[in-house]
Amino acid sequence: MERKLNTEYYVPPADLHTRLAQFPRLSLARYPSPLTFLPRLSEEMGRPIYIKRDDDIGPGLGGNKTRKLDFLLAEAREQGARKVVTFGGLQSNHARLTAAAARKLGMEPHIFYFDRRPSYLVGNLLLNDLLGAKMHFFPLGAGGDGSMTLQTTIRLVRLLARLWLGSNYFIPVGGHSWLGGLGYVEAALEIQQQAAELAIENPWLVTAAGTGGTLAGLWAGLSLLGSRIRPLGIDVGKLWKGFPASIAGLASEISGRLGANAAFAVEDVPLVEGVYVGERYGIPSAEGQAAIGRLARAEGILLDPVYTGKAFAGMVDLARRGQLGGDEPLIFLHTGGIPALFAFDKTERL
Numbered sequence: 001m002e003r004k005l006n007t008e009y010y011v012p013p014a015d016l017h018t019r020l021a022q023f024p025r026l027s028l029a030r031y032p033s034p035l036t037f038l039p040r041l042s043e044e045m046g047r048p049i050y051i052k053r054d055d056d057i058g059p060g061l062g063g064n065k066t067r068k069l070d071f072l073l074a075e076a077r078e079q080g081a082r083k084v085v086t087f088g089g090l091q092s093n094h095a096r097l098t099a100a101a102a103r104k105l106g107m108e109p110h111i112f113y114f115d116r117r118p119s120y121l122v123g124n125l126l127l128n129d130l131l132g133a134k135m136h137f138f139p140l141g142a143g144g145d146g147s148m149t150l151q152t153t154i155r156l157v158r159l160l161a162r163l164w165l166g167s168n169y170f171i172p173v174g175g176h177s178w179l180g181g182l183g184y185v186e187a188a189l190e191i192q193q194q195a196a197e198l199a200i201e202n203p204w205l206v207t208a209a210g211t212g213g214t215l216a217g218l219w220a221g222l223s224l225l226g227s228r229i230r231p232l233g234i235d236v237g238k239l240w241k242g243f244p245a246s247i248a249g250l251a252s253e254i255s256g257r258l259g260a261n262a263a264f265a266v267e268d269v270p271l272v273e274g275v276y277v278g279e280r281y282g283i284p285s286a287e288g289q290a291a292i293g294r295l296a297r298a299e300g301i302l303l304d305p306v307y308t309g310k311a312f313a314g315m316v317d318l319a320r321r322g323q324l325g326g327d328e329p330l331i332f333l334h335t336g337g338i339p340a341l342f343a344f345d346k347t348e349r350l
Contacts, residue, residue: 009255009262011224013189019258020186023179024074028101029057029066031186035194035331040298045319048329050200051301052191055308055336060100060127063093063336064214067183068175069101075179077105081169085161087112089144089282091306091340094174096124099133109133110165112157114140123343136164144281150176150211150240174211176246178253184217185224185254191331192227202228203329208311209233209271210281212243214335216250219270223251224260229331232324233271234314236307237281244269276314282306284344287313304337305344 011019034053042049058066076084084102088095088111095111102109111128117137121129128135138160144153154172161170171180195203205222209215215233222229233247240246248264255262278285288309295301295312303309315332318324 009224009260010226011258011260013192013225016185016189016221016224016258020182023071023182024078025070026074026077026105028059028070028073028104029062031057032190032194033057035191035198037198038299038301041295044298045316047319047327048200050198050203050329050331051299052205052331052333054187055334055338058097058101059104060096060131061336061339063097064333065094065097065175066101067187068180068213069097069183071179071182072171072175072177073101073105073107076107076169079169081107083108083110083165083168084171085110085112085165085168086171086173087114087157088173089113089306090115090118091124091282091337091343092173093124093307093335093337093339095133096127096131096339098171099128099131103131107169110161110168111135112161113137114144123339123341125343127339144237144239146238146241148240149242150246153240172211174213176211176213176250178250178257181213181217181220181250181254182257184214185221185258188218188221188225188227188229192222192225192229195229195331200329200331203230203331204324205229205231205331205333206311206315207231207233207333208236208307208335209247210236210239210307212247212271213250214333215271216247217254219247219264220251220254220258220262223262223264224255224258231270234276234311235271235273236277236310238274238277239281243273244271247271272314272318276310276317278310285310285313287317291316301334302338302341303334304340306340307337308334
């Protein structure tokens, strides 16, 4: 894969910190999250492998959406919101984290699902129930099957939330918005500094891509920094029509909100789309399950079957086929999702 660097809109790290500081934010976690070397896996793969532990941050068993909720729920609190509404798949980590963070702030969480209510609540659904989240099930289908764009889906669900619940603070699926994306611009600063401290040169930074907000924030942040860290998203769902365009548009909007006005082109989106999804979103893949077992046995670190397992499998396969350079370091962004391990029986997990 070609590595493209664009320093046309370079923003020095101190300046980028200052620009981010103009936006209200909470502190739902302690930062930075660890960036850790994986010695046994590195030996197996013949190149340096690191893991960024964003699974360790935030309330309600944590995960990457914490960084987005720092900004989103700060705005909700400023607006005096009493109800917070979002939506997602049945094993959405974003929904669970939103419920936990809303409860921490004294807000009532509401979650919309466009599936039938399961007979048993397992994994993230069980945790949502324990958190007292109001879960609304509409077996109608609402995007997420590749037939609708992400933006159209968000607009429709926002309207439904207003009609169904009245006044509320609405958070798009996955926190997919320019405001939520600022959390991963800040993460880009964090990773850049950690990589420098650990002398990690020219690494690839691989992450799962469900709604693309994490990837867009990282791409925008690293581009503005003129970083030699190259982000790469592994699509885990084939969820949205025009997914690369959505990511490019969000990265451009994030940049504009930070006063940089960089334009991110669809053809440059660092995304491997549709290859490592398996059957579909939310269903474990054989390759993903094998990757979960490999990392667990090599390093004692657990991934999940919906997001990180598939993304890790993609990273390993791309590296094996020489698509991620030769001996360049790889950083895997662990975005969390452990509760989903308990949502599938043994035959589905192994």
